[in-house]
Amino acid sequence: xxxxxxxxxxxxxxxxxxxxxxxxxxxGLSLCFGVMKMANFAHGELVMAGAYAVYVFYALYGVPFxxxxxxxxxxxxxxxxxxxxxxxxxxxxxxxxxxxxxxxLSFVLQVLAGQLWGFGQPEAVPTPYMGxxxxxxxxxxxxxxxxxxxxxxxxxxxxxxxxxxxxxxSLRACAQDREAAALQGINPRRAAAxxxxxxxxxxxxxxALMATIFPVTPYMGHNAVLVAFVVVVLGGMSSVQGAVxxxxxxxxxxTISSTVWDSVIGMMVGVGLMALILVLRPQGLLGRAAS
Amino acid sequence: xxQVSNLCVHYDRLAVVRDLSFSVDDGEVVTLIGANxxxxxxxxxxxxxxxxxxxxxxxxxxxxxxFPRAHTMARLGMxxxxxxxxxxxxxxVLENLEMGAYRQRSSKLVHETVEEVFVWxxxxxxxxxxxxxxxxxGEQQMLAIGRAMMSRPNLLLMDEPSLGLAPTVCAExxxxxxxxxxxxRTIVLxxxxxxxxxxxxDRAYVIERGEVSMEGPAAELAADPRVKRAYLGVA
Ligand SMILES: Nc1ncnc2c1ncn2[C@@H]1O[C@H](COP(=O)(O)OP(=O)(O)OP(=O)(O)O)[C@@H](O)[C@H]1O
Ligand SMILES: [Mg+2]
Numbered sequence: 108x109x110x111x112x113x114x115x116x117x118x119x120x121x122x123x124x125x126x127x128x129x130x131x132x133x134x135g136l137s138l139c140f141g142v143m144k145m146a147n148f149a150h151g152e153l154v155m156a157g158a159y160a161v162y163v164f165y166a167l168y169g170v171p172f173x174x175x176x177x178x179x180x181x182x183x184x185x186x187x188x189x190x191x192x193x194x195x196x197x198x199x200x201x202x203x204x205x206x207x208x209x210x211x212l213s214f215v216l217q218v219l220a221g222q223l224w225g226f227g228q229p230e231a232v233p234t235p236y237m238g239x240x241x242x243x244x245x246x247x248x249x250x251x252x253x254x255x256x257x258x259x260x261x262x263x264x265x266x267x268x269x270x271x272x273x274x275x276x277s278l279r280a281c282a283q284d285r286e287a288a289a290l291q292g293i294n295p296r297r298a299a300a301x302x303x304x305x306x307x308x309x310x311x312x313x314x315a316l317m318a319t320i321f322p323v324t325p326y327m328g329h330n331a332v333l334v335a336f337v338v339v340v341l342g343g344m345s346s347v348q349g350a351v352x353x354x355x356x357x358x359x360x361x362t363i364s365s366t367v368w369d370s371v372i373g374m375m376v377g378v379g380l381m382a383l384i385l386v387l388r389p390q391g392l393l394g395r396a397a398s
Numbered sequence: 399x400x401q402v403s404n405l406c407v408h409y410d411r412l413a414v415v416r417d418l419s420f421s422v423d424d425g426e427v428v429t430l431i432g433a434n435x436x437x438x439x440x441x442x443x444x445x446x447x448x449x450x451x452x453x454x455x456x457x458x459x460x461x462x463x464x465f466p467r468a469h470t471m472a473r474l475g476m477x478x479x480x481x482x483x484x485x486x487x488x489x490x491v492l493e494n495l496e497m498g499a500y501r502q503r504s505s506k507l508v509h510e511t512v513e514e515v516f517v518w519x520x521x522x523x524x525x526x527x528x529x530x531x532x533x534x535x536g537e538q539q540m541l542a543i544g545r546a547m548m549s550r551p552n553l554l555l556m557d558e559p560s561l562g563l564a565p566t567v568c569a570e571x572x573x574x575x576x577x578x579x580x581x582x583r584t585i586v587l588x589x590x591x592x593x594x595x596x597x598x599x600d601r602a603y604v605i606e607r608g609e610v611s612m613e614g615p616a617a618e619l620a621a622d623p624r625v626k627r628a629y630l631g632v633a
Contacts, residue, residue, distance in 0.1 A: 287484040289468035292501040
């Protein structure tokens, strides 16, 4: 199949947009895995909840789109906080118990969304930003393009918090050595609460941005959680930079193979890539080898 | 400063520390010596709140201590330098020190304390931006001690600061602990290197299978034939 230059550019742009969404889906999962050594199987449902928040506030109540996105981040951040308090505190130190409990929660949230808004037709969210931008000769819809700078700002903010602020450094300290962090006067449970709130906010943002691009359904978390886990494993489990890096690699592999073949093969290529990288580098792309 | 009475600690149903009592006065260096698995680390972990004790009482600075978690004990002024140093491997030397002063919100005071620690450890100053995980064992031990000093603690618990270090580096660490003692700091020093510990400490407790088997002034214990045979490798 011959690719015209406009198709090449279209593919690159699609990969960058998808990579941005994948990053937002994965950073929270990776942060929590680092800080708490817990895996949240309901992470995909946090993305789904973010999409429904935009549907309710923007599409139904007419709140301006940017405000609806912010509301989604705050609300889903609070849900993350609640998940920590109700599941991860009681199952502290038990990865499998936390994983199973959040797996149960993911079904509950799917059914809840279905009861509230229906299982059938995907919800229609009108496009907030009409028209298309001309990117080197390829037409790209604004509502897709907007994902890239918003993600850049969100990831920049996350980086700033983790690298420069006292609270962010305490999260990194807990991720690197929980006991040693506690010995410095850092409360690991408080760090966990912050990590889950940030995970919720970033997942909520991913869902909010997806709401205008993809169908909003109770089941949209399935794909999100699969992608998030693949990305986090690829990136080296608890490395946030690794997750971002892996998100763009996976998105590129997915977009190119979907363009050349189709999207089912795209997903297979993504998972195949994960298996290949894990054989070559069991600690993931940027993970540190177990010592 | 610290009174420990009838401390018992279990892992599952196994008693690892049994009826252990000891005390530390202000400005004193007390060492706990004993063989592998005697329960020294477990004792320190029970003091700093990393491990919940089964029974026994702890009085710290005149205050009875319940069952606080580790971050609360750190806030009360107890700094535990854990076995194996446990620096934050992916943080810089400076960030590690900053974490030691986590409770201090005034960045000016944190900065002043960092400068004080750099006077104690000029090596850390040279390497302030190095990633802690890439430093040598001796440097990491200095960082672990410096990090603990950042909170200006009233009591330092040191778990095997000489572990795995070459003899010259051991001697350097010993000099630092002696200097800390001279500056009036109160220290509980846990060591397998009994010779070094008895040289530094004022008083010593010998721990066998989770119990105190001997206690007394360090110089007296160092001269005791049983201690010489069992811990100092003298026939
Ligand atoms: N997490 C744990 N779970 C079960 N048993 C443990 C645990 N940690 C320590 N123990 C056991 O408790 C006993 C005392 O261990 P501890 O680490 O306190 O000894 P130690 O005196 O510090 O020894 P060393 O000189 O080797 O550091 C040992 O028998 C050890 O196997
Ligand atoms: Mg020990």
